[in-house]
Amino acid sequence: MEQQHTPLRGTNVRRPKLRVSRQQKKKRRRDRLKALLAAALAIPGIGLATSTASAQSVAEAPEIRFFYADYQEGRRYDDRMRVKEPIVWMRTPLVDEVEFEGSFTVDSISGASPLFLNTLTGASGLGVEDVRHAGDFKFTKYFENFSVGAGGVFSSEDDYLSRGAVLDARVWTPDKNTTFAFGVSVHDDDITSSIAPDFRESRTTYDVLWGVTQVINPVSIIQTNITFSTGDGYFADPYKAFDNRPRSREQWALLNRYNLYLPSLDSSLHADYRIYRDTWSITSHMLEVAWYKPLGTSWLIRPSIRYYTQSAAYFFEDVYPPDDINRFMTFEQRLSGFGSVTLGLKVVRELPHGFSIDCSANYLQQKPEYKLGGGESSVIVPFDATFFTVGMSKKF
Amino acid sequence: MKILRLFVILFALSLCSCAEVKPWQKENLARGHMAFDPDQAEARYVRHLYTSKEGSSGGYGVGGGGCGCN
């Protein structure tokens, strides 16, 4: 396929200007909080829930992990996109039943995304070379029957900066078989453009999570989380031509996770299913299954498979060039209809003194034909990618 | 909202008719590979990867955003 480079990028496409007064912005923000609150109160009896881990006591000892992932998209382009991502993560108990958890990463993105239809992991669509710094941290205090946590998250690139704050809480029953989780967060994003110095936009997103984790029997546990996100501001891509998206987005996701231990096979099976819907008309389903199998006393292998399908955003444009430009539209592949499959295999080796090393190989393929119910597109370019990871952990 | 109703039903189900598991019966649940995200670095990586390649996100926790994906 011919590489279509920059002539269209940064072109000043005339878009319908939505001038929103400051008062209207404030009102919208208030309305969103009201909606969030109403939603929070709609669940009877729960005040609280939180994110993934269902730990009910402070970490016993510090733990640190170094992780590195190398991602490469293949075959379709001459300049394949490559992302190298080292991550450092740690968790440690502090004094007085307080725990700290944090991570930091520096992504290096290289290789062009030549088609103006495609984009990269960061906000930047140029992708000749880009670096992203990101991190998160959280302090959690554990009490007899509940815990509370507060933290922050940030992500920064040449033309994008996001900062967020998170608050979460968990309560569990005395027998610790049921845990309720509740979390809220707010993110403020600033978007600029390295090719248009006067361009400056922003976006604010509020998220809420409710979750329940339930021990079913001595070998199985289930977790159900529902998240709601409401965003206001700039959602488009300044590097893309013919890209004009709504200035608001509400998203719902329901995730079910189930872990089952099989004593006869000394393995555990993990199955996650998530259904998602948003106000851009995207509906998606995700099913991920992983098998954890210890081998001997110090090895573990984990094959995994992930299937994902999504419907296109209502304003996804499938015809190039578009006939009418005075409406919402995008050629962003991420918002089109497609399915994807990922296969992975991870190997872990425990070493003495609390060390362990691991590596994994993964293959991902995304194409319209994999969409549930079938799909095809004239503008989407299917892609595949492989990513390898290596890691090392130390538990003190 | 349909999803909300589904969640409430699942939540109600999750509380009833579960065997009352005693603390000393949780040996298998305590295994490292029975945790929901045994590898926190990997979980962050893949969540970010899929959020940047796909049109949906969420479900795992709050505050994991800021991916900058448009």
Added chain:
Amino acid sequence: MRVIIILLLTSLVSFSIAVAGEKNAAAPLFSLVSSSGKSVALSDYRGKVVYLDFWASWCGPCKESLPWMNEVKREIKSDLFQIIAVNLDSERDSAERFLKEHDVGALTVAFDPSGGTAESYKVAAMPSSYIIDTHGNIVASHRGFHESSKQEIVKEVKALLAEQGIK
């Protein structure tokens, strides 16, 4: 935002706390077996201050609590103070492996694989421990094992021994 936080806090307060093994209630009697096959019965410990601990090989904090208990017993040499560590592993092998790897010589280890004794003490967390006085009553209980527990336990035990005239 503020309202959400207030809601969060008030909901937190509304959850009640259950207590495992009522304070000042008679400690439930039991008769278990030790590694060597000898009988370990609580009735034999009348007149002594007993620190009763429920543990398992797979319980994280137990890796720290058992060696620490051993230290405490070596320090408080009095015969009026005894530590009984009741193991709750369903497989004896796992427990024996753990005992080999840690110094627990000063403790009396008993086995309760079916969990019947743990049930009678309403054990709600792993590990759980109870301090029993010379009359056979529970005077204190601890859920889990924390840094702060260590000092408290030693204080409670020493206080009981002081009543008996032991320093």
